[in-house]
Amino acid sequence: MFTLPQKDSGTPTTSPGSVSTQGLHSNRGDGLEREGSRKPDQKPLKLYGVGDPTAMFFSDSPYLSSRGSTIKWFWDSAEEGYRTYHMDEYDEDENPSGIINLGTSENKLCFDLLSRRLSQSDMLRVEPSLLQYPDWRGHLFLREEVARFLSFYCRSPAPLKPENVVVLNGCASLFSALATVLCEVGEAFLIPAPYYGAITQHVYLYGNVRLVCVYLESEVTGLETRPFQLTVEKLEMALAGANSEGVKVKGLILINPQNPLGDVYSPGELQEYLKFAKRHELHVMVDEVYMLSVFEESVGYHSVLSLERLPDPQRTHVMWATSKDFGMSGLRFGTLYTENQDVATAVSSLCRYHGLSGLVQYQMAQLLRDRDWINQVYLPENHARLKAAHTYVSEELRALGIPFVSRGAGFFIWVDLRKYLPAATSEEEMLLWRRFLDNKVLLSFGQAFECKEPGWFRLVFSDKTHRLRLGMQRVRRVLEGKSQVAEDAPSC
Amino acid sequence: MFTLPQKDSGTPTTSPGSVSTQGLHSNRGDGLEREGSRKPDQKPLKLYGVGDPTAMFFSDSPYLSSRGSTIKWFWDSAEEGYRTYHMDEYDEDENPSGIINLGTSENKLCFDLLSRRLSQSDMLRVEPSLLQYPDWRGHLFLREEVARFLSFYCRSPAPLKPENVVVLNGCASLFSALATVLCEVGEAFLIPAPYYGAITQHVYLYGNVRLVCVYLESEVTGLETRPFQLTVEKLEMALAGANSEGVKVKGLILINPQNPLGDVYSPGELQEYLKFAKRHELHVMVDEVYMLSVFEESVGYHSVLSLERLPDPQRTHVMWATSKDFGMSGLRFGTLYTENQDVATAVSSLCRYHGLSGLVQYQMAQLLRDRDWINQVYLPENHARLKAAHTYVSEELRALGIPFVSRGAGFFIWVDLRKYLPAATSEEEMLLWRRFLDNKVLLSFGQAFECKEPGWFRLVFSDKTHRLRLGMQRVRRVLEGKSQVAEDAPSC
Structure with a gap:
């Protein structure tokens, strides 16, 4: 557990994102449960x-x-x-x-399910090419499998391409690599808060990139909103605030399904956030590590890769991993999907430091192609x-x-x-x-x-x-x- | 393949490390083969x-x-x-x-040998603890095995300790992590050249750490020397030169057995280099990835961990991996041994980005403990x-x-x-x-x-x-x- 101090900045109360103090509403129809209201103090x-x-x-x-001391401090306190x-x-x-x-x-x-599947004899294959230096982007057979897998489960309108896939040892590494290749030291990404706090370290420890929190609040402020609702107004406000402090913002991080809210963005919301990013030439990193962990049938989940048209495909980068959706955080397998070949290449160059075993790459390809089992x-x-x-x-x-x-x-x-x-x-x-x-x-x-x-x-x-x-x-x-x-x- | 420009600096010809122009000598008795001499021009x-x-x-x-462009350039040119x-x-x-x-x-x-061994049924074990988030230093069972393995094969005078072991996905990552936790941006490590050139990237891409080359020469300058002989005088000269340019040097990298020379350092030489480092409070990173690949019986190889007393154990960090000695560069398994708990902890903190699969950790423990096969x-x-x-x-x-x-x-x-x-x-x-x-x-x-x-x-x-x-x-x-x-x- 760790907490970081945030330098807060006063904002004009008349701005579009200013805080309403009206009472909270329960919103059970939306699948959300709330009660109580903000205390007067x-x-x-x-x-x-x-x-x-x-x-x-x-x-x-x-x-x-x-x-080095900073890095050690994160370990000690976390x-x-x-x-x-x-x-x-x-x-x-x-x-x-x-x-x-x-x-x-x-x-x-x-x-139980995973142990049975991963223990099958098809999972242990040792051949010279798997023991030799790999293509640091990931073996082609695996990138092909990832492209097919994401095409299917993200319901992409057209088949995704292996050359847009980079494979590495988890999304923590991917945040680290993306922060480093997209930002200079001290630049920042926007992120709606509350958010999975480890990202602070992922972009900072190697990359020295900061996060600008877009604070969301529990209070429901209108009929169409839900607790901790992200709006474009809030994004604009946070971006303007960061700019006013001289902080250069280079991207926006979206987690969908969201951690810790367990919320998902509608296609319309996604489009709005992506258009906001395009207006400001921001990269968007969409972390979809829980995309197959939507267990409520009534929730319509839409991957960003399912959108018919991305507003700014060259600045849209999608992250996925087996850690959550296949319950294997110790397996260390994550992947980037981006149409931007500069970004893919730069991240690949860093993959020397984020590589995963050829034997595991083989196992992951076996797993992802086993649609019957999945x-x-x-x-x-x-x-x-x-x-x-x-x-x-x-x-x-x-x-x-x-x-x-x-x-x-x-x-x-x-x-x-x-x-x-x-x-x-x-x-x-x-x-x-x-x-x-x-x-x-x-x-x-x-x-x-x-x-x-x-x-x-x-x-x-x-x-x-x-x-x-x-x-x-x-x-x-x-x-x-x-x-x-x-x-x-x-x-x- | 890539080359980097080196900013050269003139050095006084009267200094201890100045270059002799005397003829080269063949030195067959030392196991080295040379002929010819420097051309007059x-x-x-x-x-x-x-x-x-x-x-x-x-x-x-x-x-x-x-x-990011620098990082991409390394990929493109390399x-x-x-x-x-x-x-x-x-x-x-x-x-x-x-x-x-x-x-x-x-x-x-x-x-053939590796495939047979790694394909044995004891290599595929799937249990919950291997699929869950690991201890980022590496699973304890593996660190214990590494400590036993290094104690035996490095012939350490006393048993090595698991708490001094950090496990990660290869020595490239280890160079990256050590550079980052030991140096500020722009600081440097000394390295005798010729050296395995990829280290330039490993310390630079994430860490922004530079290398100060200690140029060795083929010419044999005395009875006790051999081609590309590293001496303390040369180390002193390079350190003084870097200091004179305002470059802060924080450590020395030694590769033993050396790449590309195929040379090994005697215990006496090692001690001299380590004492030099201690005098200047330099960390020493000893890369021993070829330590079990000494195939000539007459060559007496000595790991730095075999020394009875290290001059500065808190600044001596040993690197080993299975990439070379077990011919598995695609397996991505490397390890740090250091008595310095600050360094071990800081590197461990970065191991979130250099982690290897729990399944591979299990395999590596099985391999390292199989002394009969080894x-x-x-x-x-x-x-x-x-x-x-x-x-x-x-x-x-x-x-x-x-x-x-x-x-x-x-x-x-x-x-x-x-x-x-x-x-x-x-x-x-x-x-x-x-x-x-x-x-x-x-x-x-x-x-x-x-x-x-x-x-x-x-x-x-x-x-x-x-x-x-x-x-x-x-x-x-x-x-x-x-x-x-x-x-x-x-x-x-």
Whole structure:
């Protein structure tokens, strides 16, 4: 877990993106669940923030460069929760009082299916070409398979091309490479917040690229909006704000399905965001790592690659990986799809540092081409299990009277625990997080996603029933205790 | 293939490292073969050079940052020879007139042994922990195995420790990570040249770290020296020269066994270099990727980890990989050993971008722990095959009257073709290289290793007999033709 300070900037209240203070609305028809409203003592939210990842620490090693110390700091601080967890991991038999991890976004529901498929004899092929230096873009047989796979599952209007595919060891590496080849040091990408916080490191550690947060808010401001709704007005506002501070913005990062909101963008919304980017000559990196993890049939998911016409295809770069959709974050396989050959080549040049084994490339090609297994076995079962787990947790939350945002995609529910904070501060959010951890359940707090409303938590539900059940019991125990504290607080 | 310009600096002729112009001596007793002497028209060699990888190109893409264009340029230019090769690869049956690759340092002699071992059923294990997010330093079971493996094969005086091991996807990545965490932008590492030229990119593309070449020369200057001998005087000279130019040097890179010289450092030499580094508080990165590829029994190889006492253990970082010693450059497995926990942690933090699959980590642990196979099957057979191939090529070279440097380690012979150049220029070296390529044999020219004496080539011999034989026939054909040109040249 780590948090970064954001340099906030005042913005004129008359601007299109200024904050409304009207009451929140429940919006169940949209698949979202909300209740409660902003407390009277809450301040108006900031509209954007330019990240400065170096602000919180100082060089502390005689052996490292200043950036080396920064890099080490990210490790030390990011690992706090996970170190505690790894020292005391829950195990049904050997450590039943250990920590349940509802913080890491991994799908632990389908290891049985995956183990069976990956253990089949067709997965172990060793031939000289796989042991020799590869084409750093990825072996052609794999890029061909990826192009076919994405054509099919993204429903592209025309077949996608292998020459537009670059293969590497995960989307973390891809963010790092794209940041470096698209931006100079100190330049920035826009990103709607809350967002998957690790991206801060991915673009900064090697690339020295910053993120400009486009802060979204939970409050529903109109009939057509939903909580944490991204609008072009907010994008424009954040871009103008960053420009006014002299920060050069080179791109926009979209996560679709969104992490941590579990939300998906409609084709119309996507088009609007892409047109905004085109107007300002911004690259758009669309992270679609959860695209096959839309488990609610009623949610119509549309990959950016399904659009009939991209406003600016030379600046539209799509990311996908097996980490989430195939529940294999340890497999380290990710891919870029871009029509821009300069970008593809520059990223490929960096792939010397992001390469994956020829043996794994062979395995991934085998997996992606096995449509029978994917369509008949894996996806239906995975979606059914995700849905069941999601139903269990959301019902538990309802029973506790806790509002949440979730729309049927991804592995997590974005949970509103604001009413359990004695004051709407990040310190109180952190205290509640620690209380969960002390009670042996690891969640992710909103600060880690740059959420500006203290009290939101991401709760990962894609785990086995016995762990979920125990985890939710512990959550309940904390909240019931914490609730009393919160209610007691005013009398102090 | 790529070359980078070096900013040369004049150095006082009275300094300890100044260049002797005395004649070259053959030094057969040292296992080295040399003949001929410097031509009268050759200029004294430069002693060092500070690299400036950005000097040769300009930004040429509206989509990329300036560093992105640099990164793309490295890809475009580095691929020239290999692109030609890959478009016309030799195949015994399907393309017998295709290009033979004696340029890439890969061991193609043992795919049969490797395929058999890696195809055994113990190599395919799929369990949840291998599919989940790993410890970015590498799974503990693998780091334990690496520590045991290095303790044994490096003959360390005390058992090495898993906590000092970091595992990642190859030494290219390790150079990138070390450069970034040890240096600020624009700082430098010393490196004796000729050296494996790709390191220029590895420390520059992400890290923006430069190399200061310590130029070695072929001429033998004393009884105790050998061609391209590295001395502390030369290191001191280069360091002082870089300092005088305001270039901050943070470390020294040693490759042992050396690439492209095939040379090894004695324990005494190693100690001297390490003490030099300690005096100046320089980190030492010792690249030992060929440590098990010492095929000549008479060569006593000593890993830096075998030394009884390291002068500065907190600044000594050892690199090893399976790419060379296990002939698997496509497997992407490398490892760092360092006692410095700050460095280990900072590198680990970057390992998010250099991770390798859990399945491969399992395979590598299985391989490294199989001492019976390594000691009884793989190493003896590999060494015998390397030796036979080396014998064949070196006898061919002797028959052609070509001097060379080779000492029984690595996959290459460093060949002196200076007498085939009409003039001692890098342009003539390039012309000869192209003539080889036109005659369907790919070699590596000296400029790619920052060799300051035009006319040296690296010839890789670790290939199957039929390809070696054909490759050497083509080399002979070019040289016999070229030889006439060279002899004719003075009459023009």
